[in-house]
Amino acid sequence: xxxxxxxxxxxxxSKAGAVLxxxxxxxxxxxxxxxxxxxxxxxxxxxxxxxxxxxxxxxFTVMTFGKDIDLSQQAEVDEAMIRNIPGVINASLxxxxxxxxxxxxxxxxLKPLPQPSKEARLAYFYGDENALETFGVKLIAGRNxxxxxxxxxxxxHDNGPNTIIISNMLAESLxxxxxxxxxxxxxxxxxxxxxxxxxxMESAWPRAEDSGTTGIIPFINAQxxxxxxxxxxxxxRATIMKxxxxxxxQAYNKRVIINVDGLDESKDSYDATDVLMMRxxxxxxxILVLVTALGIFGLTQFNISKRTKQIGTRRALGARKSAIxxxxxxxxxxxxxVGLVLGSVAAIFLGRALMQTYSIDALEIQYVVVTAxxxxxxxxxxxxxxxxxxxxxxxxxxxxxx
Amino acid sequence: MLLHYIxxxxxxxxxxxxxxxxxxxxxxxxxxxxxxxxxxxxxxSMDPIPHKSGKIHYPQLQxxxxxxxxxxxxxxxxxxxxxxxxxxxxADIDVLSTPSFRSGFSVHLNSxxxxxxxxxxxxxxxxxxxxxxxxxxxxxxWTRDDQKNRPYVVVLSxxxxxxxxxxxxxxxxxxxxxxxxxRIVGVTQDWEHHVKYxxxxxxxxxxxxxxxxxxxxxxxxxxxxxxxxxxxxxxVMRGYQDLLSSESVWTQFWxxxxxxxxxxxxxQFLMAYMEDQKEQGRFQxxxxxxxxxxxNEWMEYNEVVSEDNRILVALSFMFLMVCVANILGLLxxxxxxxAPEVGVRRALGASKRHIxxxxIVEVSVIGIAGGMLGIIIAQLGLWGIRTTNxxxxxxxxxxxxxxxxxxxISLLASFIAGLYPAWLVCKTQPAIYLKSQ
Numbered sequence: 079x080x081x082x083x084x085x086x087x088x089x090x091x092s093k094a095g096a097v098l099x100x101x102x103x104x105x106x107x108x109x110x111x112x113x114x115x116x117x118x119x120x121x122x123x124x125x126x127x128x129x130x131x132x133x134x135x136x137x138f139t140v141m142t143f144g145k146d147i148d149l150s151q152q153a154e155v156d157e158a159m160i161r162n163i164p165g166v167i168n169a170s171l172x173x174x175x176x177x178x179x180x181x182x183x184x185x186x187x188l189k190p191l192p193q194p195s196k197e198a199r200l201a202y203f204y205g206d207e208n209a210l211e212t213f214g215v216k217l218i219a220g221r222n223x224x225x226x227x228x229x230x231x232x233x234x235h236d237n238g239p240n241t242i243i244i245s246n247m248l249a250e251s252l253x254x255x256x257x258x259x260x261x262x263x264x265x266x267x268x269x270x271x272x273x274x275x276x277x278x279m280e281s282a283w284p285r286a287e288d289s290g291t292t293g294i295i296p297f298i299n300a301q302x303x304x305x306x307x308x309x310x311x312x313x314x315r316a317t318i319m320k321x322x323x324x325x326x327x328q329a330y331n332k333r334v335i336i337n338v339d340g341l342d343e344s345k346d347s348y349d350a351t352d353v354l355m356m357r358x359x360x361x362x363x364x365i366l367v368l369v370t371a372l373g374i375f376g377l378t379q380f381n382i383s384k385r386t387k388q389i390g391t392r393r394a395l396g397a398r399k400s401a402i403x404x405x406x407x408x409x410x411x412x413x414x415x416v417g418l419v420l421g422s423v424a425a426i427f428l429g430r431a432l433m434q435t436y437s438i439d440a441l442e443i444q445y446v447v448v449t450a451x452x453x454x455x456x457x458x459x460x461x462x463x464x465x466x467x468x469x470x471x472x473x474x475x476x477x478x479x480x
Numbered sequence: 481m482l483l484h485y486i487x488x489x490x491x492x493x494x495x496x497x498x499x500x501x502x503x504x505x506x507x508x509x510x511x512x513x514x515x516x517x518x519x520x521x522x523x524x525s526m527d528p529i530p531h532k533s534g535k536i537h538y539p540q541l542q543x544x545x546x547x548x549x550x551x552x553x554x555x556x557x558x559x560x561x562x563x564x565x566x567x568x569x570x571a572d573i574d575v576l577s578t579p580s581f582r583s584g585f586s587v588h589l590n591s592x593x594x595x596x597x598x599x600x601x602x603x604x605x606x607x608x609x610x611x612x613x614x615x616x617x618x619x620x621x622w623t624r625d626d627q628k629n630r631p632y633v634v635v636l637s638x639x640x641x642x643x644x645x646x647x648x649x650x651x652x653x654x655x656x657x658x659x660x661x662x663r664i665v666g667v668t669q670d671w672e673h674h675v676k677y678x679x680x681x682x683x684x685x686x687x688x689x690x691x692x693x694x695x696x697x698x699x700x701x702x703x704x705x706x707x708x709x710x711x712x713x714x715x716v717m718r719g720y721q722d723l724l725s726s727e728s729v730w731t732q733f734w735x736x737x738x739x740x741x742x743x744x745x746x747x748q749f750l751m752a753y754m755e756d757q758k759e760q761g762r763f764q765x766x767x768x769x770x771x772x773x774x775x776n777e778w779m780e781y782n783e784v785v786s787e788d789n790r791i792l793v794a795l796s797f798m799f800l801m802v803c804v805a806n807i808l809g810l811l812x813x814x815x816x817x818x819a820p821e822v823g824v825r826r827a828l829g830a831s832k833r834h835i836x837x838x839x840i841v842e843v844s845v846i847g848i849a850g851g852m853l854g855i856i857i858a859q860l861g862l863w864g865i866r867t868t869n870x871x872x873x874x875x876x877x878x879x880x881x882x883x884x885x886x887x888x889i890s891l892l893a894s895f896i897a898g899l900y901p902a903w904l905v906c907k908t909q910p911a912i913y914l915k916s917q
Contacts, residue, residue, distance in 0.1 A: 098809045102806065108798070109802075113795065143585070143658035233718060302658075303584075303704070354865060354868060358517070361513075365799075369506060369803060
């Protein structure tokens, strides 16, 4: 019915063309499925919720060189000044900027050393009672810090804070579900009581595996190199970012204001290499598919031009146009199917090799299947035009030059 | 004969413009993509200081007590403690060495006319300038005596000298870093590098610092590092003095060892130093261990070239293979169509070798044309990378070796594609084609 037998014997006669087609399809399948997997992996990460209203927040860095002020007091004055700017929702001093790639982390456990205990990674932000609103993260249990709980000191170990607000993910990794509030956890040798749990709150390294286990510690130890976070109305942010340097220098001028960046910009520059990699992979995939499609197109065209006479003869002997089109479609499908099977196997091997050499997740099988089906569709599409042209070969050609 | 073949291939290409264009284009796309990723890779992995990279070494010490683990491949910290760095520098051994770390200051002239600016600075000893061959426009490095007795001296980069002093000779003048005044002793050329190989701790592709001040300033002004400070031991840290005497690592160290012999001697010195410290109660472990890697080994150890990049290079070469397969198909079609013509030539006395050569030359012409067009496509790709990602601005360029590599790879690819079709066509039996004429 599908003329499989004559197709196979015809293929046996022109092996080179078939082998080439099959090689291309196999390689393309292997590359595209792996690249698609990596692209999707990246996209999932880029679209993840970080917990922050990134469009409303910006950060800047203060480098103070004057020695005639108390830095922590000045920070309080600055915060109050910034909060009075129209359009500002809240502002907070912090030792690190979320999503920026630079921050602090430590390990956290339930019991003091050396007792055995559950442990987790804690990426932390120092801040006062304004931090929660400034970060814009959602409190799902407990409460915010009270002003008297915020410790302003340079000695964390001896008279540091006694409370902490943690992210839900940290709570889940340390405690049973639904508990944790009121429990105490050990951070850098101090016992801190969990007084609040927030929903998603990413660390300064959103790309890292454990970037969701975060916390805010009510501790202010202003340094001469210090970050401020400011949350504004989304449409006011650009204006406020422009005048923040002037306002800060008006308040005190023996310092330098740098890195005035929106939080989304900070994240963008942290992600820049990933985005670049993803774009390059996308370009590679698109061009690769185009090149392969063109290759299939060219080879079929070549096959047809070689077989013009045979096609004419078949038509003269009564074959319908649809039979000719079907012949080429089936021929192509057979070669592609072999290529796709081999390509899928190669893709899985390639994925495994990449996973072993590099820290990449295992290739999921559905990517290979979808890519294979997609390639089959592309190859059939590439064949349709030459096949229809072949079907239009007039029977008279067969009889003309013999 | 070669000229004749080139002429023949030109005619052949002109006769089949579409198929020839497709072939050139396929090679060009393949080369373009491959060269784009290869260029970035090349720039990242290139030897940054070829004539000296084998001499400059980075020592590492296994400072941890038995049982502690470090997150590196060989379990050794990648920096030194402040204590070890100063001890190694002050040791009585005749080599050029320098501790080094990155920090930053607000720089101003103590006048209201020029606004203070935040500038990154490097704290080093005078040997740094010799080891890394920094050339001076004005003045020179500070002396050992300065370093010891009058450490408030600074070496500026050209860029900052241009900004604050309009490019004039500023040696002897004063400049303020934070609230302290420093005497300018020299102005160096700006440091242009693709990989910041002398400080892989702060981002391998970061920009160079614009100021250099003596390492001895650190304890005087309590200057914190802008790099990583890593600890492995539970220790009380109450202030800067605790950091200086702590077991936390935050200082880098470079030493120039000109010969294998010097390297061996320095290794023995490091071992002796560790033995000595062990007696004083540090390094409590059975097996003392040190590392002494040269610049290239150090870059490898720190994985300057990211995994993503290697993957991309591998994928783009596979992509080139697909293009080669494509061209192979097209060449097959083209050459076999010409079989009757070849039959006639064979009958007229051309040997198989001649036919083969003629077709290989034609393939080469296509390959070279594809390589040239490929370079243009690669430049477009690199331009795309530069504009979308500032971090890669210095890396996404092609140097001479890459510009030469492009046509070579392209030629190789076209040979691979052309061998089988050329061989097939030179096997043509004259008789068959003469019959049907």
